[in-house]
Amino acid sequence: MKKSLMKRTAQLFLAFVCSFVLFVFLSLFGVRMTLMRSTFMQQQVNQSQYVSNIRKEMNTKIQDLARGSNISPEVVKDAIPYALIEKNMTQYVNTLYSGRSFTLQGEEEVKKELYKKINQYAADKKIKTDEQMNKGIAQFVDASMQVVKQAIEIPYLANFVNKVNQYKATLNTFIIEAGIAVCVIIGMLFMTCRSNKERISFTSLILAGTGLSLVVGPLIIYFNDWMSRIGIMTQSIYEFVQTYLRTFDLLFIKMGIILLVLSILFFVTFVVLTHKSGVTKQKT
């Protein structure tokens, strides 16, 4: 009786250690598959409609510059095409993760288009341009391109990705180690089990423990509403950061739910097997 209790306690302890290591493994895996992948960031850029939001902000800023340059804001309305921002945004995210430097593409075409529009406006208004004025127009065009560049290069993002990438190798090592540990502990636990039924019951417990750990914390964060109170006063960046964090958080909730469903399935199998063995015993 005493021996059986000790064995049971040891098995439960092993199951708990396995649940903890699996929790660590899946958490690290979640981080690896999100924060360290350019595809994840690209998806968040698309999902948060960053390109259309930023286009609106860019054009408003360029129109403000136009007002300060004695140019009607209508002239430079929609000066920056959507395709240009989209192309550069994809390029920027890719360069962030590959460590290359970013150069704005299609800059010359936009500049040319701006000059064309301003010259047309000057001709319509019968304003004669001189060297001094051309210098001022060039300043306006350069300032407009600076607005585009600043909007595409999301503030602090490069710094964040650099920091995250620094830990990539360490994180990979931890993931591999945690994966091996899970396999070893689960192997040890299964060796102590007498039947498959017992193994299934422990698997169900491990999955339930890990699933709950993955679901509860992120769920509290999700409904706590702090993500919507982030102090970012630019709408496009606010939407992007919020979408990024929410998707990151949701990934853990999804993983947890899958584990809980699997745990229930294992438990049902365990119950069915117990019931079957009970019926067989009664028959014999």
Add this chain to the structure above:
Amino acid sequence: MNTVCKKQLAKQIGLGCLISICFFILNYCFVYLVARPVIQFVSSSIQVLLLSESPNFERTLSSGNIKKTSINQAEINSSQIQFPKYGEHYGEISIPTLKLKVPLYFGDSESILREGAGQYMGSVFPGEVGTTLVGGHNIDSFGKLLNIQKNEQIDIQTTYGNYHYAVTAKKVANKADWQIAKELRQQKNRELILYTCYPIDSLGLTNERLFITANLISGPKINENN
């Protein structure tokens, strides 16, 4: 399934749930023990970045008709005045000779200058001792300032009083002109400076500004001590 089986199943479910919850609690305790410094640092950093409520991006500047006062006292106590907040439309500038009429806002950000004239927040309110600095785009109405003459009248109607100024000087200078900066710091007279980009009919960005300086002729003086 008989009653004994049902009871056994209920017991197994209960026990399974209890053990899973224990695992979950222990997992969190372990994580907290191991990563406590990191968790505390991250949560305190996040608290610094959080606002008390979600930011509102739909906010627009208050525009339209404002309640201008018709009372013309010689002096008002500052405690009686409800001074405008940033971005608030609190007055109107008019120059009858130029047929110029623009709304006056507190603050001179780009979004404010889209709507009308903006008072630099580091300058004093009309009626206070010091210089009131107001800017506007030349493409809108402030371009007309080029034609203003000395001694012409500039009227400012605010929510707390109506002010009349007489133009004393008109000059073109760099936006960082030291003389203008000095005038902005003066604490002797009640002055007004209106400015816009120069050359008025030129296109492109410029560092030159057209400054119109005016002195207060009439309007309630603000007593800052009461």
